[in-house]
Amino acid sequence: MTADPVLIYKLLRKRFGFQDWWPGDTPLEVFVGAILTQQTSWKNVERAIANIKEAGLMRFDRLSGIGLSRMERLVRPSGFYRQKAKRLRDILRCIRRDYGSLEGFMALDALELRERLLEFSGIGNETADSIVLYAAEKPTFVIDSYTKRIMHRVDPSIDEDMAYDALKGYFESRIDRDLTLYQDFHAQFVELGKRFCRKREPVCADCPLRITCSFGSARLHGHGADAATS
DNA sequence: CACCAGGCAAGTA
DNA sequence: TACTTGCATGGT
Secondary structure (H helix, E strand, O other), rough: OOHHHHHHHHHHHHHHHHOOOOOOHHHHHHHHHHHHOOOOOHHHHHHHHHHHOOOOOOOOHOOOOOOHHHHHHHHHHHHHHHHHHHHHHHHHHHHHHHHHHHHHHHEEEEHHHHHHHHHHHOOHHHHHHHHHHHHOOOOOOOHHHHHHHHHHHHHHOOOOOOHHHHHHHHHHHOOOOOOOOOHHHHHHHHHHHHHHHOOOOOOOOOOOOOOOOOOOOOOOOOOOOOOHHH
């Protein structure tokens, strides 16, 4: 058993391949998606994003200026629509007021950008990091519930309730700060989590990665010899 | 029917 | 700090 992030990434990458995750057309689309996907399946978020696009509003100068009721109508399929509409609109207006454009805001360095994002109501740790990593494209490590669950199963000494910044630091101190690597690593965790590490998924105590026992042939955690060497 | 999905914030103790 | 509740739709 190991909790070495570098090895875990190699195994996941070999098993699932490069993910090319979150390929939004624009930084704004990624930004909007990051907020709308909170506690919501991506499928529903796609509907909301489609609504915005079809209305010709997926442009910062337009979306930051629409009314609250219209925003509510647009994002309704993503759930929590009253909260999300208000928060999204407030955030976009604030960025326009203080930075003029989304690019101007995204031009802040990663740490500064993260701090500014966390000041907004509606943006917490995971959403802030997702925006920095996938919209602004600056290397910061994203932690989500899958990451915590998987790491806990890989190494039970890692508490599933571990503080966000602590687990984030765990990865960032062990992996080179590379944009594509950080983006793909998080994507790999989500892929593994969705398929083999859901809440009620049985834990396999015999497997080095304690995820499940039904991984298929291209073994991630192989019972055989190549798990730790490939 | 219950439970979950790529969280967050506000309130309470 | 730690725990609880509200937010709301859609899928299994």
